Amino acid sequence: MTTPEAQAPVRSAAGLLQILWLASPALPVGGFSYSEGLEAAVDAGLVSDEASAANWLTDQLHLGLARADLAVVAQAIAAWRGGDLERIGTLNRWVLHTRETLEFRLQSEQMGRSLLEWARQLGDLGEGVFEQLQAARLDPPTYPVTCACAAARTDASVRDSLLGYAFGWTENMVQAAIKSVPLGQSAGQRMLARLARQIPDAVDHAMALTDDRRQAFTPLLAILSARHETQYSRLFRS
Known part of the structure; x- marks a missing residue:
């Protein structure tokens, strides 16, 4: 007979795997299509090498994402x-x-709709994610809120869910830096290592925020995003 104690690690492992799934760049939500202003920063000469790219993304992690x-x-x-x-x-x-620019808003909407479609395609394997999102009648659904719905259906802790979300964002942004600066894969791995050390503090800060302390205020990033909307040559949608 299986005891509850023996079952608990299995449930935790399943929750962890689901969070890793949500964080994976293979999730078909199109995160790889966006640089979130980084490409415009490269075009403006604000990011030009590994060090400046790592500094840029570290600031964006703490001042924006968190x-x-x-x-x-x-x-x-x-x-x-x-x-x-x-x-x-x-x-x-x-x-x-x-969302301070049109392309930032469109990114969140597109990724939110894609995650909704992902949940619909999973059917019963999605453990009710699609049905719950449908019941909320979000028009349009945004990516952070739809991703939270999928995470909420697991038994993973909120902190582990945020660690996964932040690392998924980090992987996409490092890949954007590799393509747009450009950088080599070894530089990308060093950037991932540096950012991974920063993620736990960013997550803890985010979890402590109340509604009146949550904020979206990154003026330079907004300016660069607005410029990117009309940038002559670009690889990314934002």
Whole structure:
């Protein structure tokens, strides 16, 4: 007879694997299509080598992702698990209203819709993610809120879910740096190592934020994103 104690590690392993799945660059949501202003920073000469790219992404992790999207994901996971659809709608609108440029907003909308479609295609294997997203009637769904829904259906902790979300973002951004600076794969691995050491502090900061302390304010990034919308030659959609 299997005891509850013997079953617990299996559940935890399953939750961890699902978070790794959500964080994987292979997830068909199109994250690889975006540089989130990094390509424009390269064009402006603000990022030109491994050191400047690593510094740029470290700042973006702490000043942008941690204070906005990671905080939203943490709060949305709790709301999804509690069935608070009104709260989910509020968080989704906050993401839409705080995207500082059109291309940033379109990125969040496109990735959110793609994750919704991913959940629909999984059917029963999606463990009710699609049905829960449909019930929330998000129009349009944003990526942080839809990703939180998928994470909430696992038994992973909020912190582990945020660690996965942040590392998935980091992998995409390092790949964007490799292509746009450009850099070699070894430089990319060094950047990943540096950013991975920063992620736990960024996650802990995000989890401590309340609604009145959550913010989306990165003026230089917004300026670069606006310039990128009309940049003559580019690899990425943002």
